[in-house]
Amino acid sequence: MLCLYFFVQYSYEIQLGKLLPWRQCNFLFKAVEQLSVKLKVPPSRILLLRRDIELPVHSTANELGLGIADIIDCVVIAADDKHEPEPSGDMITVRLQAKEKGSAQEYSLHKDAPLGSILSQYVSSMSVDARRKVRFQFDGSKVVHSQTPSQLDMEDGDVIEVWV
Structure with missing residues (x-):
């Protein structure tokens, strides 16, 4: 223990x-x-x-x-407003792609949902060593688990780059 x-x-x-x-x-x-x-x-x-x-x-x-x-x-993380924003119901598809062939995976999520769930799903099949090194980028900027597609101005079909 x-x-x-x-x-x-x-x-x-x-x-x-x-x-x-x-x-x-x-x-x-x-x-x-x-x-x-x-x-x-x-x-x-x-x-x-x-x-x-x-x-x-x-x-x-x-x-x-x-x-x-x-x-x-x-x-x-501090809430943006005095109350939690309600999901808008807008769903988008986001692709996570590393440089290796066959590494692309697509996920659907609400624009106001944190990206952490799909980032964690993507790395779940990686080795422990790769999980420690992995970094995510969108439009040249680092992506963290707490960010939402809305905060990053993402659109349906956008790609998050995976760097190991």
Whole structure:
């Protein structure tokens, strides 16, 4: 049994620390779910970082080499408005493409949904080493899990580049 220590941040100000008992084989998205309940925010507004690098939530502590001495920063992303925006119902298809042949995968999602779910799905079939190195870009800018297609002015059929 491993205990992961999460520093919870709101707008980059440390508010509190949470110690969660954790099995090394558990996926980090389970920690995000637990933290979202404790913090009363949706999971889509939570980022897990180690040394300022976002951790893929569909990986395990073991896969990421996390140990008892590691401290995970849990950043709670501020809501854009006083209330959460409701999904507009607009669906788009986004293609994730690496330079290798056959690496393209298409996903459909709401324009207001965070890209994290499709980015995590894409990397789920990669090796642990590749997951640590992978970067996503759209129109030459880095894409992070919390961004939405609307925020990036994406249109149906746009391509997110995958760099390993």
